[in-house]
Amino acid sequence: MKQQLEAIQKQALDKLTQISEIRELEDLKVAYLGKKGELTRILKGMGALTAEERPIIGQMANEVRTALEESIANTRARLVREERNKRLKDEVIDVTLPGKIRAIGKKHPLTLVLDELKDIFLGMGYEIAEGPEIELDYNNFEALNIPKNHPARDTQDTFYISENVVLRTHTSPVQIRHMQNNKPPIRIICPGRVYRSDAVDATHSPVFHQVEGLVVDKGVTMGDLIGTLQAFAKAIFGKDTRIRLRPHHFPFTEPSAEVDVSCWGCGGTGCRICKGEGWIEILGAGMVHPNVLRECNIDPEIYSGFAFGMGVERITMGKFGIDDMRLLFENDVRFLKQF
Ligand code: PHE
Numbered sequence: 001m002k003q004q005l006e007a008i009q010k011q012a013l014d015k016l017t018q019i020s021e022i023r024e025l026e027d028l029k030v031a032y033l034g035k036k037g038e039l040t041r042i043l044k045g046m047g048a049l050t051a052e053e054r055p056i057i058g059q060m061a062n063e064v065r066t067a068l069e070e071s072i073a074n075t076r077a078r079l080v081r082e083e084r085n086k087r088l089k090d091e092v093i094d095v096t097l098p099g100k101i102r103a104i105g106k107k108h109p110l111t112l113v114l115d116e117l118k119d120i121f122l123g124m125g126y127e128i129a130e131g132p133e134i135e136l137d138y139n140n141f142e143a144l145n146i147p148k149n150h151p152a153r154d155t156q157d158t159f160y161i162s163e164n165v166v167l168r169t170h171t172s173p174v175q176i177r178h179m180q181n182n183k184p185p186i187r188i189i190c191p192g193r194v195y196r197s198d199a200v201d202a203t204h205s206p207v208f209h210q211v212e213g214l215v216v217d218k219g220v221t222m223g224d225l226i227g228t229l230q231a232f233a234k235a236i237f238g239k240d241t242r243i244r245l246r247p248h249h250f251p252f253t254e255p256s257a258e259v260d261v262s263c264w265g266c267g268g269t270g271c272r273i274c275k276g277e278g279w280i281e282i283l284g285a286g287m288v289h290p291n292v293l294r295e296c297n298i299d300p301e302i303y304s305g306f307a308f309g310m311g312v313e314r315i316t317m318g319k320f321g322i323d324d325m326r327l328l329f330e331n332d333v334r335f336l337k338q339f
């Protein structure tokens with residue numbers, strides 16, 4: 001039995017020197033000192049010993065246990081130390097290495113101008129309203145006083161998804177959605193993407209952006225519209241900017257006007273940008289047609305309103321002196337990083 005104990009001690013100590021993981025150490029501890037371990041197994045044979053042998057073997061077994069426990073503790077400390085050293089070595093950081101250079105992104109010029117437009121109108125007390133780009137024919141046309149077969153539909157080059165569903169051709173359907181769900185007073189702008197099946201060239205794109213404006217309240221007049229557009233033009237193009245209204249026709253406004261601003265290139269004297277005109281058209285506007293108000297359950301005898309819609313690309317090109325709309329959509333970083 002004495003030899004058995006010595007053998008176990010030697011065997012266990014040998015194995016301990018070879019252990020390299022805490023998990024193995026736990027296994028070994030169980031294998032030798034656990035309830036079903038080697039040591040316990042031997043001690044179960046003590047009953048067969050004589051009364052003189054028993055305390056001697058008992059003491060020896062205790063010594064073996066203590067020695068093993070101590071070695072296990074030492075091994076554990078060794079493993080923890082090795083593990084820490086390994087991590088310190090693996091995770092070493094050379095703080096003198098040059099850092100990775102991250103390219104800083106920039107806002108797209110259209111986003112810059114959209115942000116500015118929103119700021120201007122938020123400053124005048126407007127709220128922002130949005131609607132879907134895939135729109136019902138009803139919201140895009142019908143409710144805006146453009147019935148089926150109305151000639152105005154031809155001018156819009158509509159992408160039809162089905163008979164009653166279109167890619168919105170302007171942001172005006174957001175007016176309808178908003179008026180049908182809100183009571184006056186209403187003061188909103190609706191920025192967003194719109195679609196028309198135009199061929200791409202320097203001034204056309206099948207996808208572009210508009211900002212719609214709508215104000216409905218008691219006693220809103222054409223004077224309010226003109227004052228608002230004047231303030232807007234000065235805010236976006238500079239304080240010397242003037243506007244002029246030319247009579248026009250939109251089915252959803254009456255009276256309607258096209259609105260020009262004095263040319264941002266020459267200030268009105270005539271240059272290449274305004275083709276010698278001195279004026280540049282930037283938006284359509286007018287007093288909301290009574291039929292449109294009625295369609296939205298707003299009584300035109302009590303309320304009146306004005307609306308306007310502008311093209312964001314045109315304004316962006318004017319502000320930054322961009323002469324080809326395609327530049328705004330080609331996403332050439334060399335172009336975009338100038339803004
Ligand atoms: N929806 C018109 C367009 O896309 C613009 C407009 C909006 C005109 C509101 C008048 C009033 O051309």
